[in-house]
Amino acid sequence: MGGMHKTSSRLLALLSLLQMHRDWSGDDLAGRLDITSRTVRRDIDRLRELGYPITTVKGPAGGYRLEAGTRMPPLLFDDDQAVALAVALQTAAVGTTVAEDASRALATLRQVMPPRLRHRVDLLRITAVQPPAAPDTLQVETQVLMDLSRVIHAREELRFDYTPSSSTSDDNPRRVQPHHLVTWRQRWYLVAWDLHREDWRTFRVERIRPRTPTGPRFVPRELPGGDVSTFITGRFRGNGGNGGTATDWPCRGEVVLGLPAADVAPFAEDGIVEELGSRHCRLILGSWSWTGLAAAIGRFDAEIEVVGPPQLATAFGELAARYAHAARATRPETGPAR
Template identity: 80%
Template sequence: MHKTSARLLALLSLLQTPRDWSGDDLAERLGITSRTVRRDIDRLRELDYPIKTLKGPAGGYRLEAGTRLPPMLFDDGQAVALAVALQTAAAGTTVAEDAGRALATLRQVMPPRLRHRIDLLHLTAVQPPATAGDAHPVDAQILTDLSRALHAREELRFDYAPGPGASAGDVRRAQPHHLVTWRHRWYLVAWDLHREDWRTFRVDRIRPRTPTGPRFTPRDLPGGSVSAFITSRFRGNDGTTTDWPCRGEVVLRLPAADVAPFAQDGIVKELGPRHCRLLLGSWSWIGLAAAIGRFDTDVEVIGPPQLSIAFGELADRYARAARTASP
């Protein structure tokens, strides 16, 4: 009996590979006869695994989607990857509780060697603290609705809630392109039909309307990839380049080891025990000057001239603020 059970599990593991299997191939891989393969296929069907018999000279079998989720097998690498994904991928959505329960179920049936690996890889996806005007976490049903429109290539109509400080939302029409996450938030990348341009919409502010619009032919996304486009947009560019619009170089009177942890994607070069050179980018020259000003030390501007001008404008602004401050 144990031998039959082990053989059924091995057969199921092969059938879960996304391909068609002939009876002879399965018999050869399992070291059994084609007749035994047919009997084992029937046993799996009795357990509600939807296995389709393929017609043709050689015949064959394929595991298809059924009406409910059957038990599945994972190798060691798949199990570890699934556990890590369950700990991190649900961040910022209402499915986090379901992901936690799924992880607990997976861990319960793992052999000790895998459970130990999962415990060593225990991760916590930390959400940034909520700020005034922030919406609630993304609803899983909204993600599903947006994904369905993406797959069907149908235009979306949705109410878009305003951000902090705005007075009212509006109704938008867009051709969805991708769902992405960026710094713990979900965004919809879409072609805005009203503004005739690419936009990124916060998913937690979207409320889809029904029915969806007509089907459309997808446009080519600027930048060549979703990653490049999103990186470019959040750096203040048009989506075609991932570089910062403004980049400057300065010398700071601080050890390189003290600057590097706070330089984000900047480049830090050690010049001496108490000096380093910093190459940093930002979406504006004022923003770049303010970012460099966070380092509590003297600053020597290497270039370009726009950065020096920005430091001057910022100094005037701070001086006016100091003069008008309440006692």
């Protein structure tokens, strides 16, 4: 039994060396493991029988390299790798496209962990809290993600049908140069250069139905802002440090609210909240319309002082008149709708 344990330990040590992504000569491996070259060859054969695709490297000294295979062999992680993987899987197991697969992978990993590692993982158990999904959020098919990833990597033009709402898609497919696949607030987006509109666009992935074949290869353009992070935060979060590019919110205003900053910040979403004392704070927020911005600010149920711009103050006045009219038009004698 002792000999079998020694052999198993040696195989794991050999596998650990091969996973360092470099070519090893038989003599180097023998020296590192303090065994003969003949034992190295025999252990390599055993690892191959277990499913590890180890190729023989040509050359004067010969050697071995661990390649990617056609199926998943038994895996070997050190302690820190195993804990990091478990934490990543816990995060992925909440509200993502691969949530179910991540949960199964985490259960499998935890089952084979030694007690000391399982204890570490249990101490590190985390809850990845996601904001509530919008009613129109749809599940993204993994195959669509793979198809989009492939054309982005290949830098090939893409045609796809796009459903902008619950209605049927247009007869004419979109034709784009796909650049990035990103996630933002529980949704997948394709960032692409729209060849018909000659402008950058973000497309919701769950509304994309790719067509085949793909188009010719293209030379990638530079994103506004220089990188995808700046572009996306600019597109969805106001200027996001973009310096006032065309991707900003079209309407952006500043107010002082009669609430502590701590009460406003959790609900400000992409806004900027600045504390002005124990009972007031400054809120800078963006929206697609002035009316929408005024309504969003009004939900805080507090005294509002408009700092600017004048369009926001006008929108508050228009909303006030509309709400006053709605209040007058209410007929108390009318019961609730059935």
